[in-house]
Amino acid sequence: MYILFDIGATKTRMAYSINGEIFETPEVFETPKNYEDGFKLFSEKVNKLRSGREIKKIIGGMSRSISGWTEGKFKDDLQKAFGADIFIENDAAMVGLGEASWGAGKGFNIVAYITVSTGVGGARIVNSKIDEKAIGFEPGNQIIDMNSKKTLEEMISGKALKERTGKNPKEIHDENVWDEHAKMLAVGLNNIIVEWSPNCVVLGGSMITGDPAIPLDKTERYLREILKIFPEIPTIRKVELGDFGGLYGALAYLKNLK
Numbered sequence: 681m682y683i684l685f686d687i688g689a690t691k692t693r694m695a696y697s698i699n700g701e702i703f704e705t706p707e708v709f710e711t712p713k714n715y716e717d718g719f720k721l722f723s724e725k726v727n728k729l730r731s732g733r734e735i736k737k738i739i740g741g742m743s744r745s746i747s748g749w750t751e752g753k754f755k756d757d758l759q760k761a762f763g764a765d766i767f768i769e770n771d772a773a774m775v776g777l778g779e780a781s782w783g784a785g786k787g788f789n790i791v792a793y794i795t796v797s798t799g800v801g802g803a804r805i806v807n808s809k810i811d812e813k814a815i816g817f818e819p820g821n822q823i824i825d826m827n828s829k830k831t832l833e834e835m836i837s838g839k840a841l842k843e844r845t846g847k848n849p850k851e852i853h854d855e856n857v858w859d860e861h862a863k864m865l866a867v868g869l870n871n872i873i874v875e876w877s878p879n880c881v882v883l884g885g886s887m888i889t890g891d892p893a894i895p896l897d898k899t900e901r902y903l904r905e906i907l908k909i910f911p912e913i914p915t916i917r918k919v920e921l922g923d924f925g926g927l928y929g930a931l932a933y934l935k936n937l938k
Contacts, residue, residue: 681733681735682738683695683726684697684739685930687749691708694706694709694726707729713748737764741769769933770801771801772803775795775929776791776882777805778921778924778926778932779805780805781929782921783921783925784920791878794872794882795885796836796883796888797886800833800885801819802872803817804817809936820832824868832868845857849890850892858893858894859895863902866899866906869881874909881915881916883918888918888919900913
């Protein structure tokens with residue numbers, strides 16, 4: 681059997697697959713802030729799902745924004761505890777792989793996945809595989825304003841909006857605020873598209889899927905106004921897999937290993 685997981689800063693999602701083709705009903709639980717507590721809870725959930733069966737591989741995505749959690753230590757601890765092959769990717773990359781393989785990006789060769797939530801992240805997916813990289817993908821850290829040196833994340837993320845207004849994004853109903861975010865997102869997407877040259881851009885995260893949210897129709901309109909080097913803009917779509925994109929990504933990763 682195989683264990684699939686998606687560890688986010690607030691929630692962890694976990695499921696198992698017997699044959700590597702589908703996964704069973706996921707478990708969802710709070711992600712502990714303390715690593716030791718988190719690993720203990722993770723291990724308990726794995727043992728509950730395995731029911732004494734052999735685990736061949738453990739695959740999933742993990743957020744880099746959880747203080748005290750490091751990919752290297754987590755991987756080593758899983759290896760020692762379960763003796764299985766361990767594969768860990770950035771959580772945004774796994775969600776992107778899921779959307780490219782099973783969701784909004786299915787059928788496109790090159791998919792740029794961008795998530796706009798508390799932060800901004802993403803990944804480039806090529807032929808249903810996470811593209812090679814020297815270190816990682818950090819689209820949220822592109823500089824948007826040369827005067828202030830502010831990044832895309834510092835300008836359109838949920839955290840940035842809350843810091844500017846003192847309100848949670850869901851409490852802000854001023855259309856001008858969301859229109860301005862659409863303009864800034866369009867600039868960021870312009871940079872991503874000319875660098876990554878995708879067939880499709882898939883957008884996710886609470887600032888995209890929430891209510892209210894950054895309007896994609898306006899984002900696409902602003903993007904058309906500034907992206908002139910290509911004859912047309914790529915297809916722009918919203919995520920389709922909901923909260924389980926990371927698990928679908930882990931399943932696609934597993935299928936690629938076979």
